[in-house]
Amino acid sequence: MPPADSAALIVARFLKSNRYEESYDAFVREAGLPQDAGTVGKGDLTLEVLLEEKKTFDVSVQFEKLGVEDEVHEWTVPAPSTAMSIPDLPQKSNLLSATVGTLASSGNPSQQHLFASSATRRLHILDVPSCELRTSTATLHDSPILSSVVLRDRVLITASMSGRLIASDLDGNVLDKRTDHSKYIVKAAVLHTTPSDIIATAGWDCEINIYTPGNDQPFKFRSPFATISLPTKPEAMLLMQHPDTHEPILIISRADSNLLYFYTTESEPRLLGQQNLAPHSNAWVAFTPSALALCPADPTLLAVGTNSLPHMKLLIVRLLIPPFAPEAVPTAAPTVRRSLLDDTPVPETQASQARAALAIADREAAAIQIHCNTMAPQTAYSTPAIAWRPDSTGVFVNGDDGAIRGIETSTGKVKTVLKGHEEGSKVRCLWAGEVVGEEWLVSGGFDQQLIVWKIDRNGA
Template identity: 65%
Template structure:
């Protein structure tokens, strides 16, 4: 007799249950089934249950983990950036690699001003007035290779990280004060922590290392000195952030790395400790569901993290609550489990009880991690395995911008996960490489740079 879940048995059950007597007799005769093949017992699979499961599956794929409310006060705020202006004041044409706006004190201005920092593939760093979008200066040959990340320390000290692995400290005119080569290749991220008297700076490189510095400022300018710590990872880091521990009030390092769906929490001591990790795919049975490739903390809620993933063919966006482990926790391969769960894994109960307690503890942890994922949605932004996801929050925290390989930038509502806005200012089919979003002179602005060699400033429609 065929298996109880075979197509022939399921069809026989359907014919028998619906009193298709002649069709049933002819079917079981031609299919070679026994006379009782269509009898339904409790728990047997039927055609109706298959259809219901298919409908449920389609709904889950379509909506994934989206908000169940309509947004209300937390919805996408309008007006939002939608008017494109091509920044055509750049002195050269080349692929845009990074863009950011920092408040700096220029020598030619008495007060601080918002400056747009744009790096291009021809090894140039352009500084533009963020308000007028006019060029202030263009630094040529500042680095020995294209610059991938730019950071400004205390309004006047410029840090640039290059593809060669060099970290350069200079003033805003490009005069270098220190060069560090603690990475062997590609420094892809710079993270800064300046919430105390002892600031920290971290760099992530494709040599599978995180290097942490404690910068100081003297009459000669900013000095990094020797690294205070180096973290060696199994795979290359994708994104990093320096955040403050909510209880200990000390800086900790948050990072993601290639071929891992976890967020990792490290201390920033001279000998960094792995405090714990948080799985962003807790119930997945795949070896690697995705890589968290881009991280951005919400400007209005520092416990909420936007995560752009490496999912193909479209980027998936996650909005996740940070489950920061206790600061005094010992290094462990487990995630941020409560102490009671960790203790239960170390008792002297029999092996069978220990295995059962481990399974229960793992399930509790997975459920907690799943509950921390507020939104899990498909952005419809096309990408491949070679794409570089980028995410940027709107300054009011009502939405997230994501890039794509089709020349469009999409706005995702933070409360529902819906695609609210699709901005098309780059050439169709071109890669949007970088994003920045924030306020410039109380006006909301979003900047996008792409491999079509265009830098686009998006602003709200004027009243």
């Protein structure tokens, strides 16, 4: 018997279900199939199901937005392709986060290290480029670590599922800790600014906390400088400087929303504005932006990984950040516009408001440079992860099939598929960047593997 999804069985099911008895008997005899080959069982693939899936696929393709071939920004070769699995991690378990950062140790200059966390609450710290295990501790947090960042080569900041935020050194010594969130901290971010650095944490208690640590020795967090309360839980968060005024701002995406939200980081944060990533969609929520990453070469260009099913969609978006203006004084006067003939005030109408809304939607649609299907499978329980290549020519995305895909950012094409994790396992975390002048990709998965991907110089 051929596989259940073979063309012969699909044709046999079609002939039998439509009562083409003579054609069915002749077909199964010539194809060498058993007499009951055309019986349709639960979950069997039929010609009708195939046609419906093809129609659905064609509709989704119409919404994709691909770029134009550009030799200047095409996917650079060679790219990381050789997998080196880290073998000596104690108490192997599912990997949850991985990042490379520069951190100094007592009496030694700053150097890069690989920080990886696992489901057993362990934090692994490895020296690079040797990838030798420096230390591994399970006593830092009381729950698994979901995010880690380095602040000015001084301290390692880690955030966990219990809502705890901890600052520590390379030896695992705790410098300070806070528990200002009541649920998961899904993301911690830092921004180096003058006169004070900024730390932001996003928790599933629907709050964003903002800290401004001083130069205390040893390091101290202090109380949150500001808190942003959200109506739904945050999915992703970034700290960046406003392109015009260089003031620090937050970019936040929320569950059950197509929008990016731009907030100030003042003592009383303000919503500067929002940007719709599905401006012409007639669905209430087309998707949720679940992973955000700023382009290394252009901080106004954003890569967005969505929770779309059954495959992740990738968007490359030009940020439309509103001006960083002082908070306007509210007024009770009705909204008016000016006549084109004599400049007299004309009251706003429903039609003029609709035209203004359409103009905004058109501008938001034009800001989406790439909207493509990555073909990376995911489910409603997946955690999308994306990472830019350091030269900005591509983005790596994770998947639930054990593969990592490299997407060319100028065309939206899948340029490489890296297979090093166990087939069918979830790739949970990604980091990409330069390590000692060499391009690296780091991935961790639910197959309990931490893999460093390097460029194959011999095959280049």
